[in-house]
Amino acid sequence: MMGNFRRPGDPMRMKRDGRKLDHGTLETIRRMAIERVREGEAPSQVIASYGFHRSVIYRWLKAAAGRGHGLRALASHPITGRPPKLTAQQARQVLRWIDGHSPMEHGFDTGLWTRGLVRDLVQSKFGITLSLSSIGALLARLGLTVQKPLQRAYQRDPAAIERWQHETYPALMQRAREEKAEILFWDESGFRADAVQGRTWGAKGRTPVVAVPGQRQSISAASAVSMKGGFWFAIYPGALNGELFVDLLRKLMHRRRKPLHLVLDGLPAHKKAGVKTYVASTQGKLTLHFLPGYAPDLNPDELVWSHAKRTGNARRPLQKGETLQERVHDQLADIGKHPALVRSFFKHPSVAYISAS
Numbered sequence: 290m291m292g293n294f295r296r297p298g299d300p301m302r303m304k305r306d307g308r309k310l311d312h313g314t315l316e317t318i319r320r321m322a323i324e325r326v327r328e329g330e331a332p333s334q335v336i337a338s339y340g341f342h343r344s345v346i347y348r349w350l351k352a353a354a355g356r357g358h359g360l361r362a363l364a365s366h367p368i369t370g371r372p373p374k375l376t377a378q379q380a381r382q383v384l385r386w387i388d389g390h391s392p393m394e395h396g397f398d399t400g401l402w403t404r405g406l407v408r409d410l411v412q413s414k415f416g417i418t419l420s421l422s423s424i425g426a427l428l429a430r431l432g433l434t435v436q437k438p439l440q441r442a443y444q445r446d447p448a449a450i451e452r453w454q455h456e457t458y459p460a461l462m463q464r465a466r467e468e469k470a471e472i473l474f475w476d477e478s479g480f481r482a483d484a485v486q487g488r489t490w491g492a493k494g495r496t497p498v499v500a501v502p503g504q505r506q507s508i509s510a511a512s513a514v515s516m517k518g519g520f521w522f523a524i525y526p527g528a529l530n531g532e533l534f535v536d537l538l539r540k541l542m543h544r545r546r547k548p549l550h551l552v553l554d555g556l557p558a559h560k561k562a563g564v565k566t567y568v569a570s571t572q573g574k575l576t577l578h579f580l581p582g583y584a585p586d587l588n589p590d591e592l593v594w595s596h597a598k599r600t601g602n603a604r605r606p607l608q609k610g611e612t613l614q615e616r617v618h619d620q621l622a623d624i625g626k627h628p629a630l631v632r633s634f635f636k637h638p639s640v641a642y643i644s645a646s
Contacts, residue, residue, distance in 0.1 A: 316364055322346060323353050374417050375427065384431045386410060404428070449581040454642040461550060461578060462646040470548035473513040473521070473541075476590035477529055477556075480598070482506035482613045506613035510621060511537055513551065514590050516635050516643060518628025522621040524614060531561025538567060542575055552578045554585065589643065592634040593624065 318339055325335045326346070336346035375383070387407065391400050395410055404424040412418055419427070428434075465472050509529065512522040523537050542549065553559055559577070568575050585591050597620050624630060635643055 319349050323349055326350065374419060374423075375411070375415070379415055379417075380427060380431065382414075383407070383411065383427065384433070386414075387428075387431075387433060445583045446581060450584050450587065453581050453584075453587065457578075458642060459646040461552075465548075465550055468548050470550055471515060471519075472550045472552065473515050473519070474588050474590045475511065475513045475551050475553040476585075476588055476594070477509060477511045478594040478597075479507060479509045480613060480617050508614050508617055510617055512590055512593050512621060513541065514593060514631050514634060516589075516632065518631045520625040520628070520631050522625065524618055524621075529556070529558045531558050531563045534558050534561070535563055535567045538564070538575065542571065545574070548574050548576070550576050550578055552580060552588070554588065555579045555582055586639040587642075589634040589637065589640045592637055592640075593621075593631075596630075596634075597621065597624070 322335050322339060326332050332346045332350065333343050336343055373380075386395065387402055392402055392406050392410075393400055397406055397409075399406070404421045407428065408419055408421060408424045411424070461472065464470075508524060508526060510522060510524045511529070512520065514520055521541060523540060525533060525537070538551075541551075558564075559579070564577075568577055580587050597617070600620075634640070
């Protein structure tokens with residue numbers, strides 16, 4: 290029985306540490322040991338067979354011999370330890386304060402949570418002082434981890450975003466259905482040949498070097514996407530202005546039969562007087578709808594640029610004699626050949642409101 294335990298006369302075997310066994314196992318061992326002693330075995334031999342120190346058996350025997358106790362005295366009891374300073378309700382309140390909220394909402398002058406800030410918040414709200422290690426353990430129990438946050442402009446208007454997602458855009462969808470019109474999301478971006486996107490592996494302490502063209506090439510592009518997988522793009526040099534934007538809109542509308550509702554951000558070039566004049570000249574065939582300010586994540590066309598830059602120059606730098614304009618054109622043309630890829634941009638959580646409308 291349990292031959293791997295230390296036996297009498299075997300000094301090379303290590304004694305078993307009962308603290309490493311669960312309470313149920315310890316209780317079973319105690320009961321079996323006492324029963325064997327009562328059946329006539331020597332206490333020293335019994336406890337040695339289980340690998341415990343010889344003095345342990347005598348404490349067990351004394352407990353079991355107590356008046357009115359018997360083997361019940363050998364039962365395991367939960368060890369409560371020091372009670373937590375925060376109640377379960379208070380801990381849940383801490384989670385509500387932190388998860389999805391900024392420290393600035395509670396009067397702090399920073400937008401990042403630290404254990405020290407959480408400790409100060411608990412102290413001010415509950416009058417309870419906790420150590421930093423206790424705060425760390427509390428945050429871990431609440432399922433919170435240290436993460437690199439996404440950056441959002443503090444000028445964002447949550448109420449305007451809420452209205453766009455739950456009122457404005459659903460109304461636009463209904464209008465488009467009634468008019469049998471199409472909805473496209475529009476955006477622009479710039480590309481540079483010497484920009485390295487993504488990450489690579491390298492030895493710790495030695496930053497990897499990636500070869501890039503010595504000549505600095507740059508190009509701009511505009512694109513528009515639809516939830517059904519439609520894709521349109523144009524490439525142009527330099528920055529966008531009102532006149533150029535009108536030229537791009539003319540190309541977008543060329544030979545288009547259905548009315549078009551174009552969703553885009555509030556870039557100044559999008560709101561120039563010349564743009565308004567051109568839109569009016571389409572007599573309702575083209576309508577512009579502007580997203581809430583500082584909310585690029587509401588535009589699925591943003592994901593086009595993320596995909597293009599993540600899979601383009603970052604994977605294969607420009608070769609000798611190759612121009613950035615050719616590379617970007619080929620990349621965007623390839624995206625247009627894969628409607629399933631374009632539709633996948635609309636599955637991102639930040640633009641889930643589009644398919645829900």
